Amino acid sequence: MRTKKEYLIRYKDGNLYCELADIWIDPSKPVKKALITHAHFDHFTFGCEEYISTKETAILLKERVGDNIKIKTFEYGEEFKINGINISFHPSGHILGSSQIRFIFAEEKWLISGDFKLQKDQTCKQYEIVKTDYLISECTFGLPIFKWDESNKIANDISKWITNSPEKTSLLFCYSLGKAQRLLNEISQTNFKGNIYSHGSIHKMNNSYRKLGIDIKDTIKIENKKKIDELKGSLILLPPSLSKGSYLKNFKNIQTAFASGWMSIRALRKRSGYDKGFAISDHADWDGILEVVKKSEAKNVFFHHGDSEALSKYLLEKESINVLLFSK
Amino acid sequence: MSLKKFSELFGDLDSINSTNNKIEVLKNYFLSNDPIDNSWAIYLLTGKSNKRFISGRYLKNLFSQIYEYPQWLIDTCYLKVGDSAEVISLLLKNKTNSRKKKLSNISLNELLSETIPALSKLNEEEKNLEIKNIWETLPEDNHLVFNKILTGTFRVGVSIGLITKSISKLFNIEQEIISHRLMGDFKPSIDSYEFLINKNINLQELNSKPFPFLLANTIEDKIFKNSINDFQFEWKYDGIRMQLIKRSGNVSLWTRGQELVNESFPELVEKMSHIKDDFVLDGELLVWNFKEQIAFDFSLLQKRINRKSPTRSIQIKYPIIFIAYDLLEINGRDIREIKLENRRIELEKYFSKWQIKTENNISDIFKICDLIFPKDWPDALTYKEKSRENNTEGLIIKKKTSIYSSGRKKGIWWKYKVDPMQLDAVLIYAKGGSGRRAGLYTDYSFALWKDKELIKFASAYSGLTNIEIKELDKWIRKNTIEKFGPVRSLKPEMVFEISFEKIQISKRHKSGIAVRFPRITKWRKDKKINDADSLENAYELIKKYHEKYHEK
Ligand SMILES: [Zn+2]
Ligand SMILES: [Zn+2]
Numbered sequence: 027m028r029t030k031k032e033y034l035i036r037y038k039d040g041n042l043y044c045e046l047a048d049i050w051i052d053p054s055k056p057v058k059k060a061l062i063t064h065a066h067f068d069h070f071t072f073g074c075e076e077y078i079s080t081k082e083t084a085i086l087l088k089e090r091v092g093d094n095i096k097i098k099t100f101e102y103g104e105e106f107k108i109n110g111i112n113i114s115f116h117p118s119g120h121i122l123g124s125s126q127i128r129f130i131f132a133e134e135k136w137l138i139s140g141d142f143k144l145q146k147d148q149t150c151k152q153y154e155i156v157k158t159d160y161l162i163s164e165c166t167f168g169l170p171i172f173k174w175d176e177s178n179k180i181a182n183d184i185s186k187w188i189t190n191s192p193e194k195t196s197l198l199f200c201y202s203l204g205k206a207q208r209l210l211n212e213i214s215q216t217n218f219k220g221n222i223y224s225h226g227s228i229h230k231m232n233n234s235y236r237k238l239g240i241d242i243k244d245t246i247k248i249e250n251k252k253k254i255d256e257l258k259g260s261l262i263l264l265p266p267s268l269s270k271g272s273y274l275k276n277f278k279n280i281q282t283a284f285a286s287g288w289m290s291i292r293a294l295r296k297r298s299g300y301d302k303g304f305a306i307s308d309h310a311d312w313d314g315i316l317e318v319v320k321k322s323e324a325k326n327v328f329f330h331h332g333d334s335e336a337l338s339k340y341l342l343e344k345e346s347i348n349v350l351l352f353s354k
Numbered sequence: 355m356s357l358k359k360f361s362e363l364f365g366d367l368d369s370i371n372s373t374n375n376k377i378e379v380l381k382n383y384f385l386s387n388d389p390i391d392n393s394w395a396i397y398l399l400t401g402k403s404n405k406r407f408i409s410g411r412y413l414k415n416l417f418s419q420i421y422e423y424p425q426w427l428i429d430t431c432y433l434k435v436g437d438s439a440e441v442i443s444l445l446l447k448n449k450t451n452s453r454k455k456k457l458s459n460i461s462l463n464e465l466l467s468e469t470i471p472a473l474s475k476l477n478e479e480e481k482n483l484e485i486k487n488i489w490e491t492l493p494e495d496n497h498l499v500f501n502k503i504l505t506g507t508f509r510v511g512v513s514i515g516l517i518t519k520s521i522s523k524l525f526n527i528e529q530e531i532i533s534h535r536l537m538g539d540f541k542p543s544i545d546s547y548e549f550l551i552n553k554n555i556n557l558q559e560l561n562s563k564p565f566p567f568l569l570a571n572t573i574e575d576k577i578f579k580n581s582i583n584d585f586q587f588e589w590k591y592d593g594i595r596m597q598l599i600k601r602s603g604n605v606s607l608w609t610r611g612q613e614l615v616n617e618s619f620p621e622l623v624e625k626m627s628h629i630k631d632d633f634v635l636d637g638e639l640l641v642w643n644f645k646e647q648i649a650f651d652f653s654l655l656q657k658r659i660n661r662k663s664p665t666r667s668i669q670i671k672y673p674i675i676f677i678a679y680d681l682l683e684i685n686g687r688d689i690r691e692i693k694l695e696n697r698r699i700e701l702e703k704y705f706s707k708w709q710i711k712t713e714n715n716i717s718d719i720f721k722i723c724d725l726i727f728p729k730d731w732p733d734a735l736t737y738k739e740k741s742r743e744n745n746t747e748g749l750i751i752k753k754k755t756s757i758y759s760s761g762r763k764k765g766i767w768w769k770y771k772v773d774p775m776q777l778d779a780v781l782i783y784a785k786g787g788s789g790r791r792a793g794l795y796t797d798y799s800f801a802l803w804k805d806k807e808l809i810k811f812a813s814a815y816s817g818l819t820n821i822e823i824k825e826l827d828k829w830i831r832k833n834t835i836e837k838f839g840p841v842r843s844l845k846p847e848m849v850f851e852i853s854f855e856k857i858q859i860s861k862r863h864k865s866g867i868a869v870r871f872p873r874i875t876k877w878r879k880d881k882k883i884n885d886a887d888s889l890e891n892a893y894e895l896i897k898k899y900h901e902k903y904h905e906k
Pocket of ligand 2: 068069
């Protein structure tokens with residue numbers, strides 16, 4: 027038996043760290059070398075000497091934070107070596123460019139899931155099953171009350187929500203990278219044919235997606251002084267940070283909604299302050315997490331990013347899979 | 355015409371904020387569904403369906419048994435969701451993929467008059483099978499409403515007033531008439547629905563209509579510039595504001611929320627019907643301490659409000675009184691346009707006549723409000739501060755020349771509420787909330803110093819903003835000392851300003867004091883726990899407001 031100290035990857039200062047390669051995964055503070063799973067800001071920090079990611083993640087990051095970061099890129103599946111460890115990126119289905127990261131050292135395989143989902147999403151590569159000995163998985167939605175509907179059903183609900191109130195301006199709040207593009211892609215396949223506007227931050231990401239070869243419906247960049255009549259019956263995509271405060275005063279006669287996995291719970295919907303919630307997520311639901319744990323064939327599983335207590339107990343009782351805890 | 359349509363309505367009402375839109379959605383629903391389902395919908399929406407066919411616990415056990423789900427996992431989910439019916443409906447999404455379609459378009463009427471009542475005739479095994487069968491044949495977005503009806507927990511965020519308003523607008527019948535017709539034992543049927551929307555209004559219905567209520571505004575400084583003699587002063591009671599109407603021999607009690615509450619207070623209806631005149635009185639209903647001649651706490655009144663046809667012993671245990679403030683109509687003559695000071699003369703005149711001339715004694719259930727006569731504004735302030743002693747909330751100040759108009763009209767009536775009492779206390783326990791606060795730690799307990807020990811003195815759950823609740827929740831999770839079930843004991847570190855309405859000695863509490871309506875009024879991030887108040891400070895407050903406690 028190995029002791030915890032000898033694990034190839036462990037938790038250090040609240041971040042995943044591989045001592046042998048002296049490399050950090052999605053670190054929250056500046057380090058020498060950082061592997062980045064995807065371009066969401068909670069997986070990235072400024073000031074690292076060197077970043078390593080997929081090509082798409084690198085481009086999205088530079089779009090978001092500027093060109094002056096040093097970043098090395100690899101294709102999905104392409105192996106590279108650091109201190110004798112073979113490392114490779116594999117699609118995680120979360121957003122464009124998102125990846126799982128595999129480490130192989132002395133015939134021992136480690137897999138960091140990154141943020142992932144199994145649901146179909148035409149704006150990024152489908153999750154790839156990767157076999158491993160050790161799995162470090164996220165578990166944001168690790169309870170069986172989370173069971174996602176097909177995304178086209180949600181898109182149809184959104185379409186109905188807009189068209190049922192033709193006299194209103196419908197503001198849909200969603201994360202500007204990933205969720206917004208996925209929604210645009212799905213909504214363009216529904217009966218809703220009205221105008222779609224998007225906030226600058228979302229508009230920018232749409233363009234990046236297009237540059238990377240993803241077909242995203244054209245939207246109009248929202249100007250602050252749009253005539254209210256023009257906006258009637260149309261859809262406006264905005265980042266959640268604008269839902270509080272004075273920004274909404276730019277609009278009259280609005281209805282608001284938030285697109286997030288948390289919206290499947292009525293109490294959270296009510297508390298969110300939005301009129302409506304659409305339960306759509308770029309993370310795996312309960313079944314998705316279980317499927318990945320099983321199909322990865324991992325003998326040892328760690329969870330992070332979420333409450334893992336119930337999930338761990340369930341895996342032990344039902345699947346005899348032992349879930350390990352990082353010493354932090 | 356189905357549970358499906360009703361589930362959609364439930365979802366819509368849940369996600370619409372504007373009252374007008376809610377009314378539109380309700381109108382459309384009533385227009386597009388048949389009378390029998392409409393009558394059931396009204397029955398559900400007005401909260402008349404609180405019968406519990408099975409308990410939430412039973413529902414969770416049943417799910418666990420059928421689908422071999424560990425009970426602890428369901429309980430964990432419940433902590434996140436805060437509602438048994440909803441937890442099961444969410445978990446069912448994972449389980450009922452094979453659709454049999456048979457029930458998929460069941461009408462509300464069939465569900466509520468046949469399917470669900472039939473459950474209670476089955477033995478446990480059959481009942482469980484039948485519920486499983488219903489679960490597996492209902493479309494998944496109907497599960498929530500079904501489970502809620504089953505567990506008697508169906509509620510939706512619309513008031514009875516809004517339902518009656520929608521029906522009233524749709525069929526062009528006055529709202530008070532609809533309220534009157536919905537009162538009491540509304541049994542869903544085609545007949546009851548046809549009666550509800552019948553445009554022919556009978557005399558008794560017409561006679562029961564209340565006037566729009568006139569409401570008081572918060573005190574404004576400019577009032578102090580006026581002569582004290584321009585105003586009438588009354589105590590502000592903390593009861594149910596009500597119009598007591600007697601016309602053509604029939605008595606009706608209307609709350610401000612357009613609710614007819616005759617059935618909750620039959621003894622008042624009975625007594626008042628002996629008075630020979632017809633009248634409309636504006637006043638307050640209270641549970642009354644006849645010995646001390648002051649009101650009991652509102653909490654006692656709550657024991658009466660929701661109880662229809664109270665037994666004789668309940669009536670004795672919680673004796674009510676109606677205190678009239680104003681006379682609005684007398685023997686068919688609307689006197690609302692007469693000046694307040696003259697209406698008051700009429701009120702006093704008729705009250706003394708009724709006391710003498712009515713065969714039964716009415717003064718054990720009905721009186722008119724006493725007036726207060728401060729000699730100047732500082733004196734008024736002194737009266738206001740004294741209001742704690744007689745369990746009132748402060749003063750109501752009314753312009754003597756005002757007429758009785760409607761709504762919160764500016765510049766004629768004011769409320770002058772007593773300031774809350776406050777102590778700075780230390781947060782020591784937190785508990786998970788339920789309902790819309792599920793998943794967050796929102797119920798807090800606070801302590802005061804006694805020597806070097808912190809002694810719990812109050813619990814509160816309201817007063818913080820959503821943002822503060824989230825921030826505090828985070829802090830709580832990081833600073834837990836111990837967990838006992840849903841409760842966590844916390845590192846003493848956070849100080850809060852707790853306000854309350856009343857403080858008194860209590861032998862039942864470890865701290866020896868009890869406070870009423872404690873609430874958080876400020877998160878004192880500027881204070882360290884050593885700055886928090888002590889029990890000594892609390893006793894001083896008691897001394898200040900209840901001299902009599904210490905004389906004994
Ligand atoms: Zn992410
Ligand atoms: Zn993330």
